[in-house]
Amino acid sequence: MKTSARGPRLRLAPSELDPAGGTALELLETRNLSKRFGRVQALDGVGITVRAGSVLALLGDNGAGKSTLVKILSGAVRPDSGEILIDGKPRSITTPRHASDAGIETVYQDLALCDNLSVVQNLFLGRERSKGVVPFRRMVLDRPSMEREAARAFESLGARMPSLHSQVSNLSGGQRQAVAIARAVVWRRRVVLFDEPTAALGVEQTGNVHRLIRRLRDRGVGIVMISHNMTDVFAVADHMTVLRRGRKIADLEPGSCTPDDVVARITGSDIAAESRL
Amino acid sequence: MEPAVSGVPDPSGEPSHDGFVSRLRQGELGFIPVLVALLVAFVVFHLANPYFLTPRNMSNLALQVGVLGVMSLGVSLVLFVGEIDLSAGSVSGVCAVVLVLMASWYGIPGPVAIAAAILCGAAIGWIHGKCITVIGAPSFIVTLTGLLVWQGVQRMLVGNQIGQVLIDDPLVLSIASTFMPFWLSLLLVAVITASAIVVCSRRWKQQPEAAPFDRLALLGHAALFPAMAIIAVAVLSNHMGVPVLLLVLVGLALVLTFVTEHTPFGVHVYAVGGNAEAARRAGIDVARTRVILFAVCSAFAAISGIIAVSRQYAVDSNTGGGNLVLDAIAAAVIGGTSLFGGRGRIPGALLGAIVIGSVANGLDLLGQSANVKSIITGLILLAAVSVDMVARKRRIRTGAAGA
Numbered sequence: 001m002k003t004s005a006r007g008p009r010l011r012l013a014p015s016e017l018d019p020a021g022g023t024a025l026e027l028l029e030t031r032n033l034s035k036r037f038g039r040v041q042a043l044d045g046v047g048i049t050v051r052a053g054s055v056l057a058l059l060g061d062n063g064a065g066k067s068t069l070v071k072i073l074s075g076a077v078r079p080d081s082g083e084i085l086i087d088g089k090p091r092s093i094t095t096p097r098h099a100s101d102a103g104i105e106t107v108y109q110d111l112a113l114c115d116n117l118s119v120v121q122n123l124f125l126g127r128e129r130s131k132g133v134v135p136f137r138r139m140v141l142d143r144p145s146m147e148r149e150a151a152r153a154f155e156s157l158g159a160r161m162p163s164l165h166s167q168v169s170n171l172s173g174g175q176r177q178a179v180a181i182a183r184a185v186v187w188r189r190r191v192v193l194f195d196e197p198t199a200a201l202g203v204e205q206t207g208n209v210h211r212l213i214r215r216l217r218d219r220g221v222g223i224v225m226i227s228h229n230m231t232d233v234f235a236v237a238d239h240m241t242v243l244r245r246g247r248k249i250a251d252l253e254p255g256s257c258t259p260d261d262v263v264a265r266i267t268g269s270d271i272a273a274e275s276r277l
Numbered sequence: 278m279e280p281a282v283s284g285v286p287d288p289s290g291e292p293s294h295d296g297f298v299s300r301l302r303q304g305e306l307g308f309i310p311v312l313v314a315l316l317v318a319f320v321v322f323h324l325a326n327p328y329f330l331t332p333r334n335m336s337n338l339a340l341q342v343g344v345l346g347v348m349s350l351g352v353s354l355v356l357f358v359g360e361i362d363l364s365a366g367s368v369s370g371v372c373a374v375v376l377v378l379m380a381s382w383y384g385i386p387g388p389v390a391i392a393a394a395i396l397c398g399a400a401i402g403w404i405h406g407k408c409i410t411v412i413g414a415p416s417f418i419v420t421l422t423g424l425l426v427w428q429g430v431q432r433m434l435v436g437n438q439i440g441q442v443l444i445d446d447p448l449v450l451s452i453a454s455t456f457m458p459f460w461l462s463l464l465l466v467a468v469i470t471a472s473a474i475v476v477c478s479r480r481w482k483q484q485p486e487a488a489p490f491d492r493l494a495l496l497g498h499a500a501l502f503p504a505m506a507i508i509a510v511a512v513l514s515n516h517m518g519v520p521v522l523l524l525v526l527v528g529l530a531l532v533l534t535f536v537t538e539h540t541p542f543g544v545h546v547y548a549v550g551g552n553a554e555a556a557r558r559a560g561i562d563v564a565r566t567r568v569i570l571f572a573v574c575s576a577f578a579a580i581s582g583i584i585a586v587s588r589q590y591a592v593d594s595n596t597g598g599g600n601l602v603l604d605a606i607a608a609a610v611i612g613g614t615s616l617f618g619g620r621g622r623i624p625g626a627l628l629g630a631i632v633i634g635s636v637a638n639g640l641d642l643l644g645q646s647a648n649v650k651s652i653i654t655g656l657i658l659l660a661a662v663s664v665d666m667v668a669r670k671r672r673i674r675t676g677a678a679g680a
Binding site for chain 1: 554556
């Protein structure tokens with residue numbers, strides 16, 4: 001089935017390329033988010049802004065609160081206080097289901113793929129398309145439709161699969177990332193949260209994942225990316241937010257600072273750098 | 278759009294991953310081991326005793342395999358999600374008692390009694406599933422409890438009688454003693470062949486670039502089940518015809534094959550077996566899926582109990598006992614199902630049950646004891662798992678190649 005992955009080039013309608021309909025739109029905003037685990041203040045009044053078609057890198061040392069923030073946005077953790085706004089309107093996200101209803105997809109570090117299923121089956125997992133005649137309506141898998149859609153998603157990301165029917169266990173690390181990312185495309189997500197997307201990848205695969213993330217951004221998706229990796233951050237981020245011990249320390253732009261500045265902010269060791277910026 | 282960036286290199290020139298040949302190379306053996314086992318069993322027993330392959334004995338074999346076959350279909354479902362059901366034998370026994378007591382003591386008509394027995398099985402399986410998902414106890418323990426409890430209930434219900442309760446309901450008895458007329462068998466063969474042709478031609482069109490050997494394999498794959506149906510009908514028609522029991526077994530296998538391979542629920546089953554956490558994050562109700570499978574497994578155990586009653590004209594405290602449930606698990610594993618979950622197919626369980634049934638039948642003909650049967654079945658199981666483990670190492674190697 002190489003053909004379906006390569007396929008005839010499909011032109012996407014402008015509305016699909018940019019579902020938000022603009023680039024400066026604020027898709028997601030948090031205000032004063034706080035979360036305490038026992039005696040540890042994991043988040044302390046954090047506000048971030050995610051715009052359509054841009055990548056926000058969330059930076060911080062271990063325990064800075066990045067993961068807690070992402071878990072709150074994906075509905076896995078409930079904040080003690082603060083607001084989440086989607087399209088400027090407050091919205092409560094307390095379960096993973098709420099998050100996906102709000103158009104938020106999380107690409108976990110372990111990718112949450114089923115190794116024993118095919119690429120297509122993983123893309124549509126939990127949302128299979130089905131067909132069937134009257135007594136058995138919506139009972140039979142609509143494979144051709146899912147395959148077409150999957151081919152389109154990979155096409156639009158510029159990712160190639162050996163075959164849409166390959167078991168995911170046969171894919172490389174980068175290809176697996178591509179499957180997880182393509183899920184967000186297929187499900188028309190508006191905000192995608194990445195948790196250390198390149199942590200387990202080699203140099204070439206990392207470059208491929210950067211390309212995929214940029215493609216996703218160019219489709220108008222708002223992206224939040226947790227990373228320790230300055231190469232990642234400077235390769236794809238449009239904005240950076242640095243957290244330290246649960247508080248937001250700084251909002252930075254990759255154009256106006258160096259990796260060293262950012263590292264200094266993350267560790268908090270270089271107070272001079274803080275006063276300079 | 279800018280030209281597609283080759284985000285991930287495409288190994289062009291190499292065979293596609295879904296072709297038969299590359300699957301083999303990746304260690305996906307499919308039904309090959311179980312078919313080889315079946316062929317070997319048939320050849321060996323034919324050479325040892327030419328009576329084995331006679332239509333009369335094949336007809337016997339078809340009837341003997343019903344109880345085990347239906348049970349192993351149900352057990353496979355539970356194995357697909359990486360769980361196990363040790364209670365299927367006891368459940369089939371207790372449901373058989375329910376059937377016989379309803380029909381013989383209370384004079385409830387056959388169809389109602391059969392439906393009640395199956396519902397009883399489903400309810401028992403539902404309880405097992407709830408215990409596993411709500412309490413969080415391992416299925417091994419819960420169904421071991423089930424094995425003991427339902428065996429006790431069965432003996433209590435039967436024990437007041439002299440160990441055996443007879444049944445004379447015509448419908449129940451007819452299940453294992455009716456044979457299809459020749460024209461009906463021919464019609465079924467035609468339907469099976471036609472559907473195989475439709476499926477094959479669809480796949481053929483989907484793979485315009487497939488390698489010639491893959492195409493050959495596709496044809497062989499498509500021809501397998503029609504060929505088996507034609508041979509079965511040709512042989513069995515020389516005796517009394519195709520037993521209705523065989524039709525029930527194959528029909529149930531087809532229904533489960535359809536559900537596991539062509540419905541969203543089936544994908545969820547394999548997803549839960551492969552990576553339950555990923556399934557949960559994808560919005561699949563993992564607990565509900567498990568409970569449904571345990572209920573269906575026990576309902577199939579009940580059906581196998583009904584078949585046992587139909588064959589014995591009675592139920593006793595041993596119905597569904599002995600090695601039955603272990604043989605059912607063995608049949609599924611011989612057919613390629615992994616105990617770790619996420620891997621295996623329904624037709625494999627059917628073929629595995631036929632292998633075990635053939636061994637039992639063949640050794641009977643040679644005058645061997647049940648002990649020898651047990652030893653041989655065990656060795657076949659070990660061989661099947663060994664072949665799978667060797668293939669699995671290959672799978673891991675090819676799977677890890679890119680990661």
